[in-house]
Amino acid sequence: MPDVILAAMRLHLEEVLVVGAALFSIGLYLALSKRNAIGILMGVELMLNAVNVTLLAFARFIESPRPLDGQVFATFVITIAAAEAAVALALAVAIYRHRETVNIDEIDVLRW
Amino acid sequence: MIEDNAIVIAFWSLSATTIVCALMVAAVRNLVHSVLFLALTFVGVAGIYIVLSADFVAVVQVLIYAGAVGVLMTFAIMLTPGADRLNASTVFQAPAFVLGVMVFLLIAWVAYDTEWRISDREAFTTTAASLGEAFLKPYIVPFEVASVLLATAMIGAIILSRAERDDRA
Numbered sequence: 119m120p121d122v123i124l125a126a127m128r129l130h131l132e133e134v135l136v137v138g139a140a141l142f143s144i145g146l147y148l149a150l151s152k153r154n155a156i157g158i159l160m161g162v163e164l165m166l167n168a169v170n171v172t173l174l175a176f177a178r179f180i181e182s183p184r185p186l187d188g189q190v191f192a193t194f195v196i197t198i199a200a201a202e203a204a205v206a207l208a209l210a211v212a213i214y215r216h217r218e219t220v221n222i223d224e225i226d227v228l229r230w
Numbered sequence: 231m232i233e234d235n236a237i238v239i240a241f242w243s244l245s246a247t248t249i250v251c252a253l254m255v256a257a258v259r260n261l262v263h264s265v266l267f268l269a270l271t272f273v274g275v276a277g278i279y280i281v282l283s284a285d286f287v288a289v290v291q292v293l294i295y296a297g298a299v300g301v302l303m304t305f306a307i308m309l310t311p312g313a314d315r316l317n318a319s320t321v322f323q324a325p326a327f328v329l330g331v332m333v334f335l336l337i338a339w340v341a342y343d344t345e346w347r348i349s350d351r352e353a354f355t356t357t358a359a360s361l362g363e364a365f366l367k368p369y370i371v372p373f374e375v376a377s378v379l380l381a382t383a384m385i386g387a388i389i390l391s392r393a394e395r396d397d398r399a
Contacts, residue, residue: 129232129241131348132341134282137245139337141275143330144252150326151319154261156306160268163299164252167275170291174282179231181349189357190364192279192287196294197376201383203299207306208390214310215394221313223320 134175142168155210155220159203166199231348232281241281248274261307261315269300283353286361309391 141164148161170192177188210220217225232238251271255264272295279288307315365373 127235127238129238131346135341136338139334140249141252143334144256146333147326147330148256150329151323153318153320156303157261157264157317160255160264160303164271167272171275171278174279174284174287178282179348181347185351186357186360186364189284189287189361190369193290194372194376196290197380200294200298201380203302204387205383207302208387210306211309211391214313218312220310
């Protein structure tokens with residue numbers, strides 16, 4: 119087989135990191151651009167997932183005396199993300215109850 | 231470096247699915263469809279975890295993200311029926327897009343520019359047992375703090391979303 123195909127048939131750390139970076143950028147775009155508070159939360163969750171992909175890639179590929187620590191970290195990230203999602207969605211529902219909207223550009227009571 | 235052909239093919243097809251689904255989350259015009267694509271993205275990410283030989287984290291990802299967080303977001307949308315479901319963007323759409331592309335290029339450049347200390351270790355076989363040991367020995371304090379945090383978040387979410395009663399009546 120030619121060298122190019124052989125090189126493409128191997129998975130390196132860099133390629134996993136690039137996939138993580140792509141997911142993170144899409145999450146960042148969602149979090150910064152969406153009007154709906156729930157859409158913003160989706161972006162945040164996507165970014166947390168991208169970070170987890172990166173952590174697990176390092177745990178798999180990088181030399182370390184305790185290689186499983188990356189997976190421990192990823193589990194903690196998932197835990198914190200679940201707590202964050204529960205509180206943030208409860209906040210969105212509470213705001214909706216008072217103002218009949220969850221669009222962030224209409225929630226401006228703190229604006230001077 | 232992973233040389234098994236099947237794993238490499240699995241990684242690239244899972245990555246393509248995941249990234250396309252993530253783009254669809256941003257592109258579709260209906261917020262409900264957006265949540266469904268997000269759940270699909272979470273499942274794809276769980277597949278990538280399996281490729282990286284993190285079986286326990288992958289199961290947790292499917293349970294918590296694709297299951298719990300997906301249902302939670304669907305509930306949040308159903309509980310805000312009067313809000314618009316257009317999945318529209320604010321005026322920051324163009325700057326956010328530029329920033330996203332720049333962050334992607336920056337991370338990709340750093341990833342390829344750095345000399346990583348790659349190990350030639352084999353894939354982990356089963357991780358659940360050793361993860362449990364890690365949680366209950368070196369990481370016992372963060373583990374307990376995380377459980378307190380989850381309890382706090384649960385109580386907070388209940389208080390925030392509870393229907394307000396008038397106690398004076």
